[in-house]
Amino acid sequence: MILDALHKFVVDMALSVVVTTAAGLLMLLGFLTFKLVSSDNVLPGVPKLEGVPILGAMPIYLKHGMPQLLSKLIAIGDDGISYVNVVNNVLVSVHDPVMVREVLAYPEEIASREGDPGRMAWSPFRTLRRLIGNSLFNEVGPETSHQRNAFIHEFNSARSNSKKFDTITKIATMHANALTGGGSTAEVDDIRYFADNFAIALWGETLYGNSNHHVGGHVLSLSETILTLAGNPWPLVWYSFQLYLKLVAPGEPTRSEAKLRARVANVVQRNIGILEEYEYSNPDAPLKTIRNLSIMTGGGRTGPLSKLASEFTNLNVFSGHHSIGLNVTWLLIELDKHPECLAKLMAEINSVDTTDFTNVNSKMPYLDAVIMEINRLHPTVHATLRVINRETTLASSKKPVVLKPGMLIYLSYLHLHTSQKFWGFDAGEFVPERFLGGYKKDQPFMPFGYGPRNCVGYKFAILAVKVYLVTLLKTYQVEVRDHDHEMKLGTLLEPTKPVAVKVSCHS
Numbered sequence: 001m002i003l004d005a006l007h008k009f010v011v012d013m014a015l016s017v018v019v020t021t022a023a024g025l026l027m028l029l030g031f032l033t034f035k036l037v038s039s040d041n042v043l044p045g046v047p048k049l050e051g052v053p054i055l056g057a058m059p060i061y062l063k064h065g066m067p068q069l070l071s072k073l074i075a076i077g078d079d080g081i082s083y084v085n086v087v088n089n090v091l092v093s094v095h096d097p098v099m100v101r102e103v104l105a106y107p108e109e110i111a112s113r114e115g116d117p118g119r120m121a122w123s124p125f126r127t128l129r130r131l132i133g134n135s136l137f138n139e140v141g142p143e144t145s146h147q148r149n150a151f152i153h154e155f156n157s158a159r160s161n162s163k164k165f166d167t168i169t170k171i172a173t174m175h176a177n178a179l180t181g182g183g184s185t186a187e188v189d190d191i192r193y194f195a196d197n198f199a200i201a202l203w204g205e206t207l208y209g210n211s212n213h214h215v216g217g218h219v220l221s222l223s224e225t226i227l228t229l230a231g232n233p234w235p236l237v238w239y240s241f242q243l244y245l246k247l248v249a250p251g252e253p254t255r256s257e258a259k260l261r262a263r264v265a266n267v268v269q270r271n272i273g274i275l276e277e278y279e280y281s282n283p284d285a286p287l288k289t290i291r292n293l294s295i296m297t298g299g300g301r302t303g304p305l306s307k308l309a310s311e312f313t314n315l316n317v318f319s320g321h322h323s324i325g326l327n328v329t330w331l332l333i334e335l336d337k338h339p340e341c342l343a344k345l346m347a348e349i350n351s352v353d354t355t356d357f358t359n360v361n362s363k364m365p366y367l368d369a370v371i372m373e374i375n376r377l378h379p380t381v382h383a384t385l386r387v388i389n390r391e392t393t394l395a396s397s398k399k400p401v402v403l404k405p406g407m408l409i410y411l412s413y414l415h416l417h418t419s420q421k422f423w424g425f426d427a428g429e430f431v432p433e434r435f436l437g438g439y440k441k442d443q444p445f446m447p448f449g450y451g452p453r454n455c456v457g458y459k460f461a462i463l464a465v466k467v468y469l470v471t472l473l474k475t476y477q478v479e480v481r482d483h484d485h486e487m488k489l490g491t492l493l494e495p496t497k498p499v500a501v502k503v504s505c506h507s
């Protein structure tokens with residue numbers, strides 16, 4: 001009797017669970033359909049990429065990633081703008097230079113990288129914040145310009161970079177010599193790895209006085225994991241699901257993200273220990289960069305770092321080295337493919353004293369042109385996005401386009417840099433000469449972004465790239481094994497396969 005009642009109870013319960021779940025799913029489906037229909041034709045007159053019912057372009061996004069979705073959008077938007085629904089989000093591609101500049105110039109009240117924290121957004125910068133905490137990338141509000149000024153003072157000024165020049169040269173020489181380990185030739189399986197490690201060691205030495213920052217590959221593997229996760233839609237899907245079930249607090253990392261964050265904290269902690277040791281045993285020596293940044297933003301000469309400096313210690317584990325390393329890697333590939341350019345560059349290198357900061361920084365026009373051309377053709381940061389916070393009208397589009405809060409605006413630097421419309425028939429070719437004597441104002445060249453949130457470290461990055469490249473070329477003849485390297489669009493723009501080179505000391 002009791003068993004029968006129990007059985008009936010379980011069957012009834014199971015039935016009501018099934019019915020409730022089905023009703024819930026139907027309601028969700030109805031809601032999404034309603035949202036989709038009501039958001040249909042949200043940008044009248046703008047070409048729309050049709051996705052599948054309800055999910056829109058979500059399957060393309062999940063399967064192929066954002067860069068591929070972006071290429072499809074660019075292909076249909078002749079007037080420089082197009083859009084697609086991704087479930088109930090609207091994703092707009094803006095790929096006309098004037099419109100891109102307009103969007104990048106928006107103040108943060110109109111658009112920011114993360115968008116309003118109260119809204120669901122597919123911005124990768126949200127994932128980045130959960131992985132490494134706050135950083136200048138996410139920062140909005142009155143403190144931002146003060147923070148940017150501190151960075152610009154430390155990394156984008158000739159005065160401060162001239163002080164870093166000897167350190168850059170020292171690390172570049174150490175790392176160039178390590179390629180052959182004292183021998184006269186070496187086969188290097190993948191120069192990307194060595195170029196990244198040069199940049200990591202440079203950061204370690206400049207920031208903390210720790211040139212062994214790269215040893216053991218911890219930093220490299222951590223930064224690669226963070227890069228991959230930040231550019232991948234799945235962590236956002238997983239986080240949103242857990243948020244829905246209240247398994248994670250808004251904005252907080254999930255369990256696996258928290259583990260990664262702890263590994264970042266561990267690396268940072270070790271570096272801080274080394275900085276403190278350096279400061280203790282060299283009280284009169286010049287301050288290391290992280291301390292300078294700290295002092296400029298309210299920290300003391302010793303002890304805990306300011307908020308900005310401590311946020312940068314986390315950001316730095318993930319960023320800065322790949323972009324420098326990739327610049328060097330693409331340079332070696334293109335120079336090897338274009339011996340006439342390499343010969344011109346070598347003539348310039350051999351005609352000046354490259355141990356002099358002013359020469360390397362601003363008196364080598366062909367070197368400058370080569371570096372600009374690499375950043376045009378292979379811009380490491382190939383795209384970015386902004387989330388609309390307040391309704392605005394895109395004034396530069398042919399027909400007025402009203403951008404609404406929550407819309408994601410994608411901006412492809414790669415497209416602007418490689419379009420024949422702006423760069424001529426040889427837009428896809430490596431031709432450094434196009435940058436000799438400057439470039440036309442209407443040619444869209446933005447490898448370091450544009451507007452109020454452009455790169456605050458580009459001059460330091462360019463100097464590091466120059467010094468390492470010049471050191472390598474002065475020491476070795478570099479032969480890149482394959483000439484068929486192609487570009488892979490992930491979070492950053494990378495070669496599709498390892499870049500094997502043979503290096504032989506100049507006799």
Ligand code: HEM
Pocket residue numbers: 113136137148151155320323324327379380381384385446447448449450452453454455456457458460461462
């Ligand atoms: C070749 C190397 C580099 C490249 C290609 C690069 C590229 C960029 C680009 C394109 C942006 C703007 C992104 C956007 O529009 O959303 C940016 C922003 C930024 N970069 Fe760089 N960057 C490089 C090196 C560095 C270095 C060495 C630092 C170190 C200080 C740095 C720190 C930053 C920061 C903090 C921002 C955000 C600035 C803000 O939002 O106010 N970058 N970078």
